[in-house]
Protein backbone atom coordinates (compact mmCIF):
# COMPACT_ATOMS: atom_id res chain seq x y z
CA UNK A 1 0.00 0.00 0.00
CA UNK A 2 1.32 3.43 -0.93
CA UNK A 3 1.50 6.10 1.73
CA UNK A 4 -1.46 8.53 1.58
CA UNK A 5 -0.54 12.12 2.37
CA UNK A 6 -2.40 15.37 2.79
CA UNK A 7 -0.01 18.33 2.96
CA UNK A 8 -0.88 21.97 3.53
CA UNK A 9 1.12 24.71 1.85
CA UNK A 10 0.56 27.95 3.74
CA UNK A 11 2.63 29.90 1.17
CA UNK A 12 3.52 33.45 2.36
CA UNK A 13 0.56 33.77 4.72
CA UNK A 14 0.06 34.13 8.50
CA UNK A 15 2.19 36.09 10.94
CA UNK A 16 3.97 34.20 13.72
CA UNK A 17 1.07 34.07 16.18
CA UNK A 18 -1.54 33.38 13.53
CA UNK A 19 0.52 30.42 12.33
CA UNK A 20 0.78 28.98 15.83
CA UNK A 21 -2.94 29.29 16.48
CA UNK A 22 -3.92 27.73 13.16
CA UNK A 23 -1.49 24.86 13.75
CA UNK A 24 -2.82 24.28 17.28
CA UNK A 25 -6.33 24.04 15.88
CA UNK A 26 -5.19 21.67 13.15
CA UNK A 27 -3.32 19.24 15.42
CA UNK A 28 -6.21 19.08 17.87
CA UNK A 29 -8.82 18.38 15.21
CA UNK A 30 -6.54 15.81 13.57
CA UNK A 31 -5.96 14.18 16.94
CA UNK A 32 -9.68 13.95 17.67
CA UNK A 33 -11.03 13.04 14.26
CA UNK A 34 -8.46 11.25 12.14
CA UNK A 35 -8.77 7.50 12.28
CA UNK A 36 -6.85 6.41 9.18
CA UNK A 37 -3.16 5.86 8.43
CA UNK A 38 -2.83 8.98 6.26
CA UNK A 39 0.10 11.25 6.91
CA UNK A 40 -0.56 14.93 7.58
CA UNK A 41 2.06 17.58 6.80
CA UNK A 42 1.96 21.34 7.27
CA UNK A 43 4.46 23.33 5.16
CA UNK A 44 4.78 26.71 6.80
CA UNK A 45 6.92 29.81 6.29
CA UNK A 46 10.40 29.43 7.83
CA UNK A 47 9.54 31.63 10.83
CA UNK A 48 7.09 29.02 12.13
CA UNK A 49 9.06 25.83 11.58
CA UNK A 50 10.70 25.30 14.94
CA UNK A 51 7.67 26.30 17.00
CA UNK A 52 5.42 24.02 14.95
CA UNK A 53 7.70 21.02 15.42
CA UNK A 54 7.58 21.67 19.18
CA UNK A 55 3.78 21.92 19.17
CA UNK A 56 3.55 18.77 17.04
CA UNK A 57 5.29 16.57 19.62
CA UNK A 58 2.97 13.70 20.47
CA UNK A 59 0.69 14.49 17.53
CA UNK A 60 0.66 12.75 14.17
CA UNK A 61 1.41 15.85 12.12
CA UNK A 62 4.73 16.51 10.39
CA UNK A 63 6.16 19.88 9.46
CA UNK A 64 7.78 21.00 6.22
CA UNK A 65 9.35 24.05 4.59
CA UNK A 66 8.46 25.50 1.21
CA UNK A 67 11.94 25.95 -0.28
CA UNK A 68 15.62 25.41 0.47
CA UNK A 69 18.84 26.69 -1.07
CA UNK A 70 20.92 24.28 -3.13
CA UNK A 71 24.21 25.01 -1.32
CA UNK A 72 25.10 23.45 2.03
CA UNK A 73 25.96 26.85 3.56
CA UNK A 74 27.75 30.06 2.70
CA UNK A 75 27.43 33.66 1.61
CA UNK A 76 23.85 33.62 0.31
CA UNK A 77 22.24 36.49 2.18
CA UNK A 78 18.57 35.93 2.87
CA UNK A 79 18.54 32.23 1.95
CA UNK A 80 17.88 29.15 4.10
CA UNK A 81 19.79 25.86 3.88
CA UNK A 82 18.44 22.34 4.12
CA UNK A 83 20.61 21.77 7.18
CA UNK A 84 19.03 24.77 8.91
CA UNK A 85 15.57 23.46 8.07
CA UNK A 86 16.50 20.02 9.38
CA UNK A 87 17.68 21.56 12.65
CA UNK A 88 14.18 22.94 13.32
CA UNK A 89 12.79 19.40 13.40
CA UNK A 90 11.04 19.76 10.05
CA UNK A 91 10.98 16.64 7.88
CA UNK A 92 9.81 17.81 4.45
CA UNK A 93 10.62 20.52 1.91
CA UNK A 94 8.45 21.54 -1.02
CA UNK A 95 10.66 21.95 -4.09
CA UNK A 96 9.86 23.34 -7.51
CA UNK A 97 6.49 24.82 -6.69
CA UNK A 98 5.20 26.59 -9.79
CA UNK A 99 5.35 29.91 -7.92
CA UNK A 100 9.08 29.35 -7.39
CA UNK A 101 9.51 28.36 -11.02
CA UNK A 102 7.46 31.33 -12.27
CA UNK A 103 8.47 34.20 -9.95
CA UNK A 104 11.97 33.15 -8.90
CA UNK A 105 13.22 31.61 -12.11
CA UNK A 106 13.77 28.13 -10.69
CA UNK A 107 14.71 25.74 -13.47
CA UNK A 108 14.70 21.95 -13.62
CA UNK A 109 18.50 22.07 -13.50
CA UNK A 110 18.51 24.13 -10.29
CA UNK A 111 15.82 21.92 -8.78
CA UNK A 112 17.93 18.82 -9.43
CA UNK A 113 20.64 20.37 -7.22
CA UNK A 114 18.10 21.36 -4.57
CA UNK A 115 16.73 17.79 -4.52
CA UNK A 116 20.27 16.46 -3.91
CA UNK A 117 20.94 18.85 -1.04
CA UNK A 118 17.57 18.27 0.59
CA UNK A 119 18.00 14.48 0.40
CA UNK A 120 21.61 14.69 1.64
CA UNK A 121 20.30 16.42 4.76
CA UNK A 122 17.79 13.69 5.52
CA UNK A 123 14.73 15.67 4.46
CA UNK A 124 12.03 14.48 2.08
CA UNK A 125 11.38 16.63 -0.99
CA UNK A 126 7.78 17.17 -2.06
CA UNK A 127 8.71 17.76 -5.68
CA UNK A 128 6.18 19.77 -7.68
CA UNK A 129 5.62 19.44 -11.40
CA UNK A 130 2.83 20.69 -13.64
CA UNK A 131 2.02 22.44 -16.89
CA UNK A 132 0.72 25.95 -17.56
CA UNK A 133 -2.59 26.61 -19.29
CA UNK A 134 -0.73 27.59 -22.46
CA UNK A 135 1.17 24.31 -22.44
CA UNK A 136 -2.01 22.31 -21.92
CA UNK A 137 -3.84 24.15 -24.66
CA UNK A 138 -0.90 23.52 -26.99
CA UNK A 139 -1.13 19.81 -26.13
CA UNK A 140 2.42 19.76 -24.76
CA UNK A 141 1.53 18.88 -21.15
CA UNK A 142 2.77 15.29 -21.28
CA UNK A 143 6.11 16.43 -22.71
CA UNK A 144 6.45 19.15 -20.06
CA UNK A 145 5.78 16.71 -17.23
CA UNK A 146 8.23 14.23 -18.72
CA UNK A 147 11.02 16.80 -18.96
CA UNK A 148 10.36 18.10 -15.43
CA UNK A 149 10.82 14.52 -14.16
CA UNK A 150 13.83 13.79 -16.37
CA UNK A 151 15.73 17.00 -15.72
CA UNK A 152 14.73 17.46 -12.08
CA UNK A 153 14.83 13.93 -10.69
CA UNK A 154 16.14 11.24 -13.02
CA UNK A 155 19.75 11.82 -12.00
CA UNK A 156 18.82 10.17 -8.69
CA UNK A 157 19.52 6.49 -8.21
CA UNK A 158 16.61 4.20 -7.38
CA UNK A 159 17.12 4.34 -3.61
CA UNK A 160 17.19 8.15 -3.55
CA UNK A 161 14.30 8.53 -6.00
CA UNK A 162 12.16 6.20 -3.89
CA UNK A 163 12.26 8.71 -1.03
CA UNK A 164 10.65 11.52 -3.06
CA UNK A 165 7.02 12.58 -2.86
CA UNK A 166 5.75 13.98 -6.15
CA UNK A 167 3.03 16.61 -6.40
CA UNK A 168 1.25 17.21 -9.70
CA UNK A 169 -0.05 20.78 -9.67
CA UNK A 170 -1.41 22.06 -12.98
CA UNK A 171 -0.52 25.76 -12.87
CA UNK A 172 -3.91 26.75 -14.27
CA UNK A 173 -5.63 25.14 -11.27
CA UNK A 174 -3.58 26.84 -8.53
CA UNK A 175 -5.50 29.46 -6.59
CA UNK A 176 -7.96 29.86 -9.45
CA UNK A 177 -10.88 27.86 -8.13
CA UNK A 178 -10.61 25.77 -11.29
CA UNK A 179 -9.74 22.21 -10.33
CA UNK A 180 -8.53 19.66 -12.81
CA UNK A 181 -11.33 17.16 -13.26
CA UNK A 182 -10.63 13.89 -11.56
CA UNK A 183 -10.20 12.34 -15.04
CA UNK A 184 -7.64 14.98 -16.08
CA UNK A 185 -5.72 14.56 -12.84
CA UNK A 186 -5.84 10.75 -12.95
CA UNK A 187 -4.63 10.76 -16.55
CA UNK A 188 -1.50 12.71 -15.62
CA UNK A 189 -0.89 10.76 -12.40
CA UNK A 190 -1.06 7.49 -14.34
CA UNK A 191 1.30 8.98 -16.94
CA UNK A 192 3.79 9.99 -14.22
CA UNK A 193 3.66 6.51 -12.75
CA UNK A 194 4.21 4.85 -16.11
CA UNK A 195 7.17 7.13 -16.82
CA UNK A 196 8.69 6.19 -13.45
CA UNK A 197 8.14 2.50 -14.18
CA UNK A 198 9.98 2.89 -17.47
CA UNK A 199 12.90 4.80 -15.94
CA UNK A 200 13.23 2.86 -12.68
CA UNK A 201 10.96 -0.15 -12.12
CA UNK A 202 7.30 -1.04 -11.70
CA UNK A 203 7.99 -1.60 -8.03
CA UNK A 204 9.32 1.93 -7.55
CA UNK A 205 6.44 3.37 -9.61
CA UNK A 206 3.92 1.50 -7.48
CA UNK A 207 5.43 2.72 -4.23
CA UNK A 208 5.81 6.46 -4.99
CA UNK A 209 3.21 8.77 -3.44
CA UNK A 210 1.85 11.24 -6.02
CA UNK A 211 -0.22 14.14 -4.69
CA UNK A 212 -2.62 16.37 -6.60
CA UNK A 213 -2.63 20.12 -5.98
CA UNK A 214 -4.72 22.97 -7.35
CA UNK A 215 -7.96 24.34 -5.88
CA UNK A 216 -8.44 21.18 -3.84
CA UNK A 217 -11.21 21.57 -1.23
CA UNK A 218 -13.41 19.41 1.01
CA UNK A 219 -16.00 19.13 -1.78
CA UNK A 220 -13.79 17.92 -4.62
CA UNK A 221 -11.20 15.99 -2.58
CA UNK A 222 -13.26 12.77 -2.20
CA UNK A 223 -13.56 12.26 -5.95
CA UNK A 224 -9.96 13.26 -6.67
CA UNK A 225 -8.54 11.03 -3.93
CA UNK A 226 -10.66 8.10 -5.10
CA UNK A 227 -8.67 7.92 -8.36
CA UNK A 228 -6.33 4.95 -8.62
CA UNK A 229 -3.13 6.97 -8.95
CA UNK A 230 -3.92 9.96 -6.71
CA UNK A 231 -2.47 9.41 -3.25
CA UNK A 232 -3.53 12.64 -1.59
CA UNK A 233 -3.23 16.37 -1.99
CA UNK A 234 -1.06 19.44 -1.66
CA UNK A 235 -3.46 22.04 -0.37
CA UNK A 236 -3.02 25.80 -0.65
CA UNK A 237 -5.93 28.09 0.22
CA UNK A 238 -7.98 25.46 2.05
CA UNK A 239 -5.04 24.66 4.36
CA UNK A 240 -5.45 28.12 5.91
CA UNK A 241 -8.78 27.04 7.41
CA UNK A 242 -8.43 24.33 10.04
CA UNK A 243 -11.89 22.87 9.42
CA UNK A 244 -11.45 22.66 5.66
CA UNK A 245 -7.96 21.23 5.91
CA UNK A 246 -9.03 18.61 8.46
CA UNK A 247 -12.02 17.65 6.31
CA UNK A 248 -9.68 17.06 3.36
CA UNK A 249 -7.40 14.95 5.57
CA UNK A 250 -10.42 12.94 6.73
CA UNK A 251 -11.21 11.83 3.19
CA UNK A 252 -8.76 8.99 3.97
CA UNK A 253 -10.46 8.00 7.25
Ligand SMILES: O=C(CO)COP(=O)(O)O
Pocket residue numbers: 009097169173174175176177213214215216234235236237238
Ligand atom coordinates in the same frame (compact mmCIF):
# COMPACT_ATOMS: atom_id res chain seq x y z
O1 LIG B 1 -0.31 25.64 -4.91
C1 LIG B 1 -1.01 24.88 -4.26
C2 LIG B 1 -0.45 24.04 -3.22
O2 LIG B 1 0.94 23.99 -3.28
C3 LIG B 1 -2.47 24.84 -4.48
O3 LIG B 1 -3.00 26.05 -4.07
P1 LIG B 1 -4.61 26.22 -3.97
O4 LIG B 1 -5.08 25.00 -3.21
O5 LIG B 1 -4.80 27.50 -3.25
O6 LIG B 1 -5.10 26.22 -5.38
